[in-house]
Amino acid sequence: MLTNYLPIVVVFAVAGGLGIALLIIARLIGPSRPNPTKMQPYEAGLEQSAPPRIRFHAQFYRVALLFLVFDIEAAFFYPWAVMFRDLSCKGSLNAAGKCTAGATPFGMLVMVAFLAILLLALVFVWRRKALEWD
Amino acid sequence: MLKTLSDLVPNVFLAMLLAAAAIMAFATVNALFLVWLERKVSARMQRRYGPTVVGPFGMFQTLVDVVKLLSKQLISPKDIDKPLYHLAPIVVFVPVVLGLSLFPIDKSFALVDTNVGLVLVFAFAGMGFIAIFMAGWGSNNKYALLGAMRAVAQNIAYEIPLILAALAVTMIARSMRIADIVEAQGSFPYILVQPIGALIYYISAVAETNRAPFDIPEAESELVAGFHTEYSGMRFALFFLAEYTNMVIVSMVATSLFLGGYKGPLLPGPVWFFGKVYFLIFVMLWLRWTFPRLRFDQLMTFAWKVLIPLALANLLVTATVLKVMS
Numbered sequence: 001m002l003t004n005y006l007p008i009v010v011v012f013a014v015a016g017g018l019g020i021a022l023l024i025i026a027r028l029i030g031p032s033r034p035n036p037t038k039m040q041p042y043e044a045g046l047e048q049s050a051p052p053r054i055r056f057h058a059q060f061y062r063v064a065l066l067f068l069v070f071d072i073e074a075a076f077f078y079p080w081a082v083m084f085r086d087l088s089c090k091g092s093l094n095a096a097g098k099c100t101a102g103a104t105p106f107g108m109l110v111m112v113a114f115l116a117i118l119l120l121a122l123v124f125v126w127r128r129k130a131l132e133w134d
Numbered sequence: 135m136l137k138t139l140s141d142l143v144p145n146v147f148l149a150m151l152l153a154a155a156a157i158m159a160f161a162t163v164n165a166l167f168l169v170w171l172e173r174k175v176s177a178r179m180q181r182r183y184g185p186t187v188v189g190p191f192g193m194f195q196t197l198v199d200v201v202k203l204l205s206k207q208l209i210s211p212k213d214i215d216k217p218l219y220h221l222a223p224i225v226v227f228v229p230v231v232l233g234l235s236l237f238p239i240d241k242s243f244a245l246v247d248t249n250v251g252l253v254l255v256f257a258f259a260g261m262g263f264i265a266i267f268m269a270g271w272g273s274n275n276k277y278a279l280l281g282a283m284r285a286v287a288q289n290i291a292y293e294i295p296l297i298l299a300a301l302a303v304t305m306i307a308r309s310m311r312i313a314d315i316v317e318a319q320g321s322f323p324y325i326l327v328q329p330i331g332a333l334i335y336y337i338s339a340v341a342e343t344n345r346a347p348f349d350i351p352e353a354e355s356e357l358v359a360g361f362h363t364e365y366s367g368m369r370f371a372l373f374f375l376a377e378y379t380n381m382v383i384v385s386m387v388a389t390s391l392f393l394g395g396y397k398g399p400l401l402p403g404p405v406w407f408f409g410k411v412y413f414l415i416f417v418m419l420w421l422r423w424t425f426p427r428l429r430f431d432q433l434m435t436f437a438w439k440v441l442i443p444l445a446l447a448n449l450l451v452t453a454t455v456l457k458v459m460s
Protein backbone atom coordinates (compact mmCIF):
# COMPACT_ATOMS: atom_id res chain seq x y z
CA MET A 1 0.00 0.00 0.00
CA LEU A 2 2.63 2.50 1.05
CA THR A 3 4.87 1.46 -1.84
CA ASN A 4 2.25 3.19 -3.99
CA TYR A 5 3.60 6.46 -2.70
CA LEU A 6 7.29 5.65 -3.14
CA PRO A 7 7.36 6.92 -6.73
CA ILE A 8 6.09 10.26 -5.44
CA VAL A 9 9.02 10.45 -3.04
CA VAL A 10 11.46 9.64 -5.83
CA VAL A 11 9.90 12.19 -8.18
CA PHE A 12 10.05 14.68 -5.31
CA ALA A 13 13.76 14.08 -4.83
CA VAL A 14 14.58 14.12 -8.53
CA ALA A 15 12.55 17.29 -9.15
CA GLY A 16 14.19 19.06 -6.23
CA GLY A 17 17.59 17.86 -7.36
CA LEU A 18 17.01 19.04 -10.90
CA GLY A 19 15.83 22.44 -9.70
CA ILE A 20 18.91 22.91 -7.56
CA ALA A 21 21.17 21.55 -10.32
CA LEU A 22 19.76 24.02 -12.85
CA LEU A 23 20.41 26.90 -10.48
CA ILE A 24 23.96 25.70 -9.82
CA ILE A 25 24.63 25.36 -13.57
CA ALA A 26 23.28 28.84 -14.12
CA ARG A 27 25.55 30.14 -11.38
CA LEU A 28 28.57 28.37 -12.91
CA ILE A 29 28.13 29.41 -16.53
CA GLY A 30 26.55 32.81 -15.91
CA PRO A 31 28.65 35.86 -15.16
CA SER A 32 28.73 37.33 -11.67
CA ARG A 33 29.44 41.03 -11.68
CA PRO A 34 27.38 42.54 -8.91
CA ASN A 35 27.40 46.26 -8.34
CA PRO A 36 25.40 48.41 -5.90
CA THR A 37 23.00 49.74 -8.53
CA LYS A 38 22.27 46.29 -9.89
CA MET A 39 21.52 44.99 -6.39
CA GLN A 40 18.88 47.66 -5.80
CA PRO A 41 15.33 46.35 -5.49
CA TYR A 42 13.42 47.16 -8.67
CA GLU A 43 11.30 50.25 -8.33
CA ALA A 44 10.85 51.57 -11.86
CA GLY A 45 14.29 53.16 -11.87
CA LEU A 46 13.92 55.10 -8.64
CA GLU A 47 15.66 54.57 -5.33
CA GLN A 48 13.57 52.47 -3.01
CA SER A 49 11.34 55.02 -1.32
CA ALA A 50 10.12 53.04 1.69
CA PRO A 51 10.69 49.59 3.16
CA PRO A 52 8.42 47.29 1.17
CA ARG A 53 7.30 45.03 4.01
CA ILE A 54 4.33 47.20 4.84
CA ARG A 55 1.29 46.29 6.89
CA PHE A 56 -1.34 44.43 4.91
CA HIS A 57 -4.81 45.66 4.39
CA ALA A 58 -7.05 44.05 7.04
CA GLN A 59 -9.21 42.68 4.23
CA PHE A 60 -6.58 40.04 3.54
CA TYR A 61 -6.94 38.66 7.08
CA ARG A 62 -10.67 38.47 6.61
CA VAL A 63 -10.21 36.45 3.43
CA ALA A 64 -7.75 34.20 5.22
CA LEU A 65 -10.22 33.53 8.04
CA LEU A 66 -13.08 32.83 5.66
CA PHE A 67 -10.82 30.57 3.64
CA LEU A 68 -9.93 28.54 6.72
CA VAL A 69 -13.59 27.95 7.51
CA PHE A 70 -14.57 26.99 3.99
CA ASP A 71 -11.52 24.92 3.27
CA ILE A 72 -11.99 22.86 6.40
CA GLU A 73 -15.59 22.44 5.35
CA ALA A 74 -14.39 21.17 1.98
CA ALA A 75 -12.11 18.75 3.80
CA PHE A 76 -15.14 17.38 5.64
CA PHE A 77 -16.94 17.01 2.34
CA TYR A 78 -14.29 14.67 0.92
CA PRO A 79 -15.27 11.50 2.82
CA TRP A 80 -18.95 12.29 2.57
CA ALA A 81 -18.76 12.78 -1.19
CA VAL A 82 -17.05 9.42 -1.67
CA MET A 83 -19.48 7.58 0.61
CA PHE A 84 -22.67 9.47 -0.24
CA ARG A 85 -24.30 6.78 -2.37
CA ASP A 86 -23.38 4.10 0.15
CA LEU A 87 -24.81 6.17 2.99
CA SER A 88 -28.10 6.52 1.11
CA CYS A 89 -28.61 2.80 0.94
CA LYS A 90 -29.52 0.36 3.71
CA GLY A 91 -27.75 -2.54 2.03
CA SER A 92 -24.71 -2.43 -0.19
CA LEU A 93 -24.47 -1.12 -3.73
CA ASN A 94 -24.11 -3.56 -6.59
CA ALA A 95 -21.53 -3.26 -9.36
CA ALA A 96 -23.68 -0.87 -11.38
CA GLY A 97 -24.03 1.42 -8.34
CA LYS A 98 -27.66 0.53 -7.74
CA CYS A 99 -28.97 0.11 -4.23
CA THR A 100 -29.75 -3.51 -3.30
CA ALA A 101 -31.81 -2.89 -0.16
CA GLY A 102 -34.10 0.02 0.75
CA ALA A 103 -33.04 3.64 0.64
CA THR A 104 -32.20 5.61 3.77
CA PRO A 105 -32.14 9.37 4.15
CA PHE A 106 -29.12 9.19 6.50
CA GLY A 107 -26.39 10.49 4.15
CA MET A 108 -28.57 13.26 2.84
CA LEU A 109 -29.77 14.40 6.28
CA VAL A 110 -26.29 14.52 7.76
CA MET A 111 -25.01 16.57 4.89
CA VAL A 112 -27.93 18.94 4.60
CA ALA A 113 -27.62 19.74 8.30
CA PHE A 114 -23.90 20.43 7.90
CA LEU A 115 -24.43 22.44 4.73
CA ALA A 116 -27.27 24.44 6.28
CA ILE A 117 -25.04 25.62 9.12
CA LEU A 118 -22.38 26.64 6.64
CA LEU A 119 -24.80 28.41 4.34
CA LEU A 120 -26.10 30.24 7.38
CA ALA A 121 -22.54 31.34 8.09
CA LEU A 122 -22.05 32.44 4.49
CA VAL A 123 -25.30 34.45 4.57
CA PHE A 124 -24.18 35.98 7.86
CA VAL A 125 -20.79 37.17 6.60
CA TRP A 126 -22.45 38.32 3.39
CA ARG A 127 -25.02 40.39 5.29
CA ARG A 128 -22.29 41.80 7.53
CA LYS A 129 -20.50 42.92 4.34
CA ALA A 130 -17.42 40.89 5.09
CA LEU A 131 -17.31 39.85 1.45
CA GLU A 132 -17.14 43.42 0.18
CA TRP A 133 -13.73 44.58 -0.96
CA ASP A 134 -12.96 48.25 -0.52
CA MET B 135 -6.34 -3.83 -14.10
CA LEU B 136 -4.53 -0.56 -13.98
CA LYS B 137 -0.80 -0.92 -14.39
CA THR B 138 1.62 1.46 -12.87
CA LEU B 139 5.24 1.76 -13.87
CA SER B 140 6.36 -0.37 -10.93
CA ASP B 141 4.40 -3.29 -12.44
CA LEU B 142 5.96 -2.94 -15.86
CA VAL B 143 9.60 -2.69 -14.84
CA PRO B 144 10.60 -5.37 -12.32
CA ASN B 145 13.33 -3.39 -10.59
CA VAL B 146 11.36 -0.98 -8.42
CA PHE B 147 14.06 1.59 -8.02
CA LEU B 148 14.95 1.63 -11.71
CA ALA B 149 11.27 1.97 -12.54
CA MET B 150 10.86 4.96 -10.31
CA LEU B 151 13.95 6.69 -11.64
CA LEU B 152 12.65 6.08 -15.16
CA ALA B 153 9.31 7.56 -14.19
CA ALA B 154 10.92 10.60 -12.66
CA ALA B 155 13.06 11.12 -15.74
CA ALA B 156 10.03 10.74 -18.01
CA ILE B 157 8.05 13.28 -16.01
CA MET B 158 10.91 15.76 -16.03
CA ALA B 159 11.35 15.36 -19.76
CA PHE B 160 7.65 15.84 -20.30
CA ALA B 161 7.50 18.92 -18.06
CA THR B 162 10.42 20.54 -19.86
CA VAL B 163 9.39 19.74 -23.42
CA ASN B 164 5.81 20.70 -22.65
CA ALA B 165 6.82 24.08 -21.22
CA LEU B 166 9.03 24.78 -24.25
CA PHE B 167 6.17 23.85 -26.53
CA LEU B 168 3.54 25.83 -24.62
CA VAL B 169 5.60 29.01 -24.50
CA TRP B 170 6.05 28.74 -28.26
CA LEU B 171 2.34 28.00 -28.70
CA GLU B 172 1.36 30.92 -26.52
CA ARG B 173 3.51 33.29 -28.56
CA LYS B 174 2.24 31.90 -31.83
CA VAL B 175 -1.43 31.90 -30.81
CA SER B 176 -1.30 35.39 -29.32
CA ALA B 177 0.53 36.64 -32.41
CA ARG B 178 -2.06 35.15 -34.73
CA MET B 179 -4.89 36.57 -32.67
CA GLN B 180 -3.30 40.00 -33.03
CA ARG B 181 -2.58 39.50 -36.75
CA ARG B 182 1.15 39.13 -36.25
CA TYR B 183 3.43 36.24 -37.15
CA GLY B 184 5.09 35.53 -33.82
CA PRO B 185 8.48 33.79 -33.75
CA THR B 186 9.57 32.69 -37.23
CA VAL B 187 13.37 32.79 -37.33
CA VAL B 188 14.81 29.95 -35.23
CA GLY B 189 13.81 26.52 -36.53
CA PRO B 190 10.66 25.61 -38.48
CA PHE B 191 7.85 28.06 -37.57
CA GLY B 192 10.17 29.50 -34.95
CA MET B 193 9.75 26.36 -32.84
CA PHE B 194 13.26 26.45 -31.40
CA GLN B 195 12.90 30.05 -30.23
CA THR B 196 12.06 28.97 -26.68
CA LEU B 197 14.99 26.53 -26.66
CA VAL B 198 17.31 29.41 -27.48
CA ASP B 199 15.61 31.44 -24.76
CA VAL B 200 16.37 28.73 -22.22
CA VAL B 201 20.04 28.83 -23.19
CA LYS B 202 19.94 32.59 -22.72
CA LEU B 203 18.27 32.27 -19.31
CA LEU B 204 20.81 29.63 -18.24
CA SER B 205 23.75 31.87 -19.11
CA LYS B 206 22.42 34.98 -17.39
CA GLN B 207 23.67 36.35 -14.12
CA LEU B 208 21.63 35.33 -11.09
CA ILE B 209 20.94 38.65 -9.42
CA SER B 210 20.07 38.57 -5.72
CA PRO B 211 18.98 42.04 -4.67
CA LYS B 212 20.14 43.46 -1.37
CA ASP B 213 18.21 43.01 1.89
CA ILE B 214 16.35 39.96 0.65
CA ASP B 215 15.18 37.29 3.05
CA LYS B 216 17.82 34.81 1.89
CA PRO B 217 16.31 31.39 2.73
CA LEU B 218 12.85 32.31 1.45
CA TYR B 219 14.15 34.02 -1.68
CA HIS B 220 16.44 31.17 -2.68
CA LEU B 221 14.04 28.35 -1.80
CA ALA B 222 10.96 29.77 -3.54
CA PRO B 223 11.86 28.74 -7.13
CA ILE B 224 12.50 25.17 -5.99
CA VAL B 225 9.34 25.02 -3.87
CA VAL B 226 7.23 26.27 -6.77
CA PHE B 227 8.79 23.81 -9.19
CA VAL B 228 8.68 20.53 -7.24
CA PRO B 229 4.92 20.19 -6.51
CA VAL B 230 3.83 20.86 -10.08
CA VAL B 231 6.16 18.14 -11.30
CA LEU B 232 4.70 15.82 -8.63
CA GLY B 233 1.18 16.66 -9.76
CA LEU B 234 1.99 15.52 -13.29
CA SER B 235 2.64 11.95 -12.18
CA LEU B 236 -0.87 11.28 -10.87
CA PHE B 237 -2.93 10.97 -14.03
CA PRO B 238 -3.82 7.81 -15.94
CA ILE B 239 -3.00 8.55 -19.57
CA ASP B 240 -4.37 5.28 -20.84
CA LYS B 241 -6.74 2.52 -19.72
CA SER B 242 -3.83 0.49 -18.46
CA PHE B 243 -1.22 3.02 -17.51
CA ALA B 244 -0.62 5.61 -14.80
CA LEU B 245 2.71 6.47 -13.22
CA VAL B 246 1.32 6.70 -9.70
CA ASP B 247 -2.04 5.20 -8.86
CA THR B 248 -3.43 5.97 -5.41
CA ASN B 249 -6.96 5.94 -4.04
CA VAL B 250 -6.62 9.57 -2.93
CA GLY B 251 -5.30 10.88 -6.25
CA LEU B 252 -7.67 13.82 -6.35
CA VAL B 253 -6.77 14.92 -2.83
CA LEU B 254 -3.08 14.72 -3.69
CA VAL B 255 -3.54 16.89 -6.78
CA PHE B 256 -5.16 19.62 -4.72
CA ALA B 257 -2.59 19.25 -1.96
CA PHE B 258 0.30 19.71 -4.39
CA ALA B 259 -1.48 22.67 -5.94
CA GLY B 260 -1.72 24.16 -2.45
CA MET B 261 2.05 23.99 -2.01
CA GLY B 262 2.43 26.39 -4.91
CA PHE B 263 0.74 29.21 -3.00
CA ILE B 264 3.30 28.93 -0.22
CA ALA B 265 6.09 29.27 -2.75
CA ILE B 266 4.46 32.33 -4.27
CA PHE B 267 4.25 34.00 -0.89
CA MET B 268 7.83 33.01 -0.06
CA ALA B 269 8.94 34.68 -3.28
CA GLY B 270 6.91 37.80 -2.65
CA TRP B 271 7.93 38.20 0.97
CA GLY B 272 11.56 37.29 0.42
CA SER B 273 12.13 39.71 -2.45
CA ASN B 274 12.23 42.97 -0.49
CA ASN B 275 10.23 44.64 -3.23
CA LYS B 276 6.84 46.27 -2.92
CA TYR B 277 5.57 45.02 -6.26
CA ALA B 278 6.57 41.49 -5.36
CA LEU B 279 4.84 41.66 -1.98
CA LEU B 280 1.65 43.17 -3.39
CA GLY B 281 1.61 40.63 -6.19
CA ALA B 282 2.12 37.75 -3.76
CA MET B 283 -0.66 38.93 -1.45
CA ARG B 284 -3.07 39.26 -4.33
CA ALA B 285 -2.01 35.87 -5.69
CA VAL B 286 -2.56 34.10 -2.39
CA ALA B 287 -5.89 35.81 -1.70
CA GLN B 288 -7.07 34.93 -5.19
CA ASN B 289 -5.81 31.36 -5.13
CA ILE B 290 -7.35 30.48 -1.80
CA ALA B 291 -10.66 32.08 -2.79
CA TYR B 292 -10.85 30.08 -6.01
CA GLU B 293 -9.62 26.86 -4.47
CA ILE B 294 -12.93 26.40 -2.63
CA PRO B 295 -15.25 26.34 -5.68
CA LEU B 296 -12.61 24.25 -7.45
CA ILE B 297 -12.72 21.56 -4.79
CA LEU B 298 -16.50 21.72 -4.42
CA ALA B 299 -16.96 21.25 -8.17
CA ALA B 300 -14.63 18.27 -8.14
CA LEU B 301 -16.52 16.78 -5.17
CA ALA B 302 -19.77 16.67 -7.13
CA VAL B 303 -18.00 14.37 -9.57
CA THR B 304 -16.63 12.30 -6.69
CA MET B 305 -20.15 11.76 -5.42
CA ILE B 306 -21.24 10.26 -8.72
CA ALA B 307 -18.10 8.19 -9.23
CA ARG B 308 -17.87 7.11 -5.54
CA SER B 309 -14.10 7.33 -5.61
CA MET B 310 -11.17 9.70 -5.39
CA ARG B 311 -8.94 7.48 -7.46
CA ILE B 312 -8.58 9.34 -10.73
CA ALA B 313 -8.54 6.12 -12.74
CA ASP B 314 -11.85 5.05 -11.14
CA ILE B 315 -13.43 8.40 -11.95
CA VAL B 316 -12.41 8.08 -15.59
CA GLU B 317 -13.66 4.49 -15.72
CA ALA B 318 -16.97 5.49 -14.11
CA GLN B 319 -17.71 7.77 -17.06
CA GLY B 320 -18.95 4.76 -19.07
CA SER B 321 -20.21 5.94 -22.44
CA PHE B 322 -20.65 9.65 -21.75
CA PRO B 323 -18.33 12.16 -20.10
CA TYR B 324 -19.37 13.82 -16.84
CA ILE B 325 -19.56 17.25 -18.44
CA LEU B 326 -23.01 16.18 -19.64
CA VAL B 327 -24.29 15.43 -16.14
CA GLN B 328 -22.25 18.14 -14.42
CA PRO B 329 -22.25 21.09 -16.85
CA ILE B 330 -22.33 23.67 -14.07
CA GLY B 331 -19.69 21.83 -12.09
CA ALA B 332 -17.46 21.69 -15.16
CA LEU B 333 -17.89 25.40 -15.78
CA ILE B 334 -17.16 26.28 -12.15
CA TYR B 335 -14.13 24.03 -12.23
CA TYR B 336 -12.74 25.53 -15.42
CA ILE B 337 -13.22 29.15 -14.34
CA SER B 338 -11.60 28.44 -10.97
CA ALA B 339 -8.78 26.53 -12.66
CA VAL B 340 -7.95 29.48 -14.90
CA ALA B 341 -7.93 31.66 -11.79
CA GLU B 342 -5.70 29.15 -9.97
CA THR B 343 -3.11 29.33 -12.72
CA ASN B 344 -3.07 33.15 -12.40
CA ARG B 345 -3.79 33.55 -16.07
CA ALA B 346 -5.71 36.27 -17.86
CA PRO B 347 -8.43 37.39 -17.30
CA PHE B 348 -7.46 36.52 -13.71
CA ASP B 349 -3.80 37.60 -13.96
CA ILE B 350 -4.08 40.33 -11.36
CA PRO B 351 -1.15 38.97 -9.27
CA GLU B 352 1.19 39.77 -12.14
CA ALA B 353 -0.72 42.55 -13.84
CA GLU B 354 2.21 44.02 -15.73
CA SER B 355 0.69 47.47 -16.07
CA GLU B 356 0.43 47.93 -12.29
CA LEU B 357 2.77 45.45 -10.63
CA VAL B 358 5.66 44.99 -13.08
CA ALA B 359 5.85 41.17 -12.85
CA GLY B 360 4.15 40.56 -9.52
CA PHE B 361 5.76 38.07 -7.16
CA HIS B 362 8.63 37.21 -9.51
CA THR B 363 9.71 40.80 -10.19
CA GLU B 364 13.08 40.26 -8.53
CA TYR B 365 13.79 36.89 -10.08
CA SER B 366 15.99 36.75 -13.15
CA GLY B 367 17.75 34.15 -15.26
CA MET B 368 17.22 30.51 -14.30
CA ARG B 369 15.27 31.36 -11.15
CA PHE B 370 12.71 33.13 -13.28
CA ALA B 371 12.74 30.20 -15.69
CA LEU B 372 11.72 27.84 -12.88
CA PHE B 373 8.72 30.05 -12.07
CA PHE B 374 7.83 30.10 -15.73
CA LEU B 375 8.18 26.34 -16.04
CA ALA B 376 5.96 25.85 -13.00
CA GLU B 377 3.33 28.20 -14.39
CA TYR B 378 3.06 26.38 -17.69
CA THR B 379 3.15 22.95 -16.06
CA ASN B 380 0.36 24.12 -13.79
CA MET B 381 -1.78 24.85 -16.84
CA VAL B 382 -1.27 21.26 -17.93
CA ILE B 383 -2.18 19.91 -14.50
CA VAL B 384 -5.46 21.79 -14.15
CA SER B 385 -6.33 20.75 -17.71
CA MET B 386 -5.48 17.13 -16.87
CA VAL B 387 -7.81 17.26 -13.87
CA ALA B 388 -10.56 18.77 -16.01
CA THR B 389 -10.00 16.13 -18.68
CA SER B 390 -10.09 13.27 -16.18
CA LEU B 391 -13.08 14.52 -14.20
CA PHE B 392 -15.32 15.98 -16.85
CA LEU B 393 -14.20 14.96 -20.34
CA GLY B 394 -13.71 11.23 -19.87
CA GLY B 395 -9.92 11.22 -19.68
CA TYR B 396 -8.34 8.79 -22.13
CA LYS B 397 -11.71 7.59 -23.43
CA GLY B 398 -12.76 8.13 -26.99
CA PRO B 399 -13.48 6.18 -30.16
CA LEU B 400 -10.91 4.81 -32.64
CA LEU B 401 -7.73 6.54 -31.54
CA PRO B 402 -5.57 5.14 -28.69
CA GLY B 403 -6.05 6.44 -25.14
CA PRO B 404 -3.01 8.74 -24.79
CA VAL B 405 -3.93 10.54 -28.02
CA TRP B 406 -7.38 11.31 -26.67
CA PHE B 407 -6.03 12.25 -23.27
CA PHE B 408 -3.42 14.70 -24.52
CA GLY B 409 -5.73 15.92 -27.28
CA LYS B 410 -8.31 16.96 -24.69
CA VAL B 411 -5.66 18.42 -22.40
CA TYR B 412 -4.13 20.57 -25.10
CA PHE B 413 -7.52 21.63 -26.35
CA LEU B 414 -8.33 22.96 -22.86
CA ILE B 415 -4.97 24.73 -22.78
CA PHE B 416 -5.70 26.29 -26.14
CA VAL B 417 -8.97 27.62 -24.71
CA MET B 418 -6.95 29.20 -21.89
CA LEU B 419 -4.72 30.98 -24.40
CA TRP B 420 -7.80 32.03 -26.30
CA LEU B 421 -9.40 33.45 -23.13
CA ARG B 422 -6.31 35.53 -22.52
CA TRP B 423 -6.69 37.43 -25.76
CA THR B 424 -10.46 37.71 -25.57
CA PHE B 425 -11.25 39.07 -22.12
CA PRO B 426 -9.89 42.15 -20.36
CA ARG B 427 -8.37 41.80 -16.91
CA LEU B 428 -10.79 41.94 -13.98
CA ARG B 429 -10.40 44.35 -11.11
CA PHE B 430 -9.31 42.81 -7.83
CA ASP B 431 -12.57 43.54 -5.98
CA GLN B 432 -14.58 42.10 -8.89
CA LEU B 433 -12.41 39.04 -8.80
CA MET B 434 -12.87 38.40 -5.10
CA THR B 435 -16.58 39.14 -5.11
CA PHE B 436 -17.05 36.81 -8.05
CA ALA B 437 -15.43 33.96 -6.17
CA TRP B 438 -17.23 34.47 -2.87
CA LYS B 439 -20.64 35.65 -4.04
CA VAL B 440 -21.12 33.72 -7.25
CA LEU B 441 -18.89 30.67 -7.55
CA ILE B 442 -18.98 29.39 -3.98
CA PRO B 443 -22.79 29.58 -3.51
CA LEU B 444 -23.22 28.11 -6.99
CA ALA B 445 -20.81 25.28 -6.22
CA LEU B 446 -22.59 24.51 -2.93
CA ALA B 447 -25.96 24.53 -4.71
CA ASN B 448 -24.53 22.26 -7.39
CA LEU B 449 -23.39 19.85 -4.69
CA LEU B 450 -26.84 19.86 -3.11
CA VAL B 451 -28.64 19.33 -6.41
CA THR B 452 -26.27 16.50 -7.31
CA ALA B 453 -26.95 14.86 -3.95
CA THR B 454 -30.70 15.19 -4.39
CA VAL B 455 -30.69 13.78 -7.91
CA LEU B 456 -28.46 10.87 -6.88
CA LYS B 457 -30.78 10.20 -3.94
CA VAL B 458 -33.86 10.18 -6.11
CA MET B 459 -32.24 7.96 -8.72
CA SER B 460 -30.88 5.29 -6.40
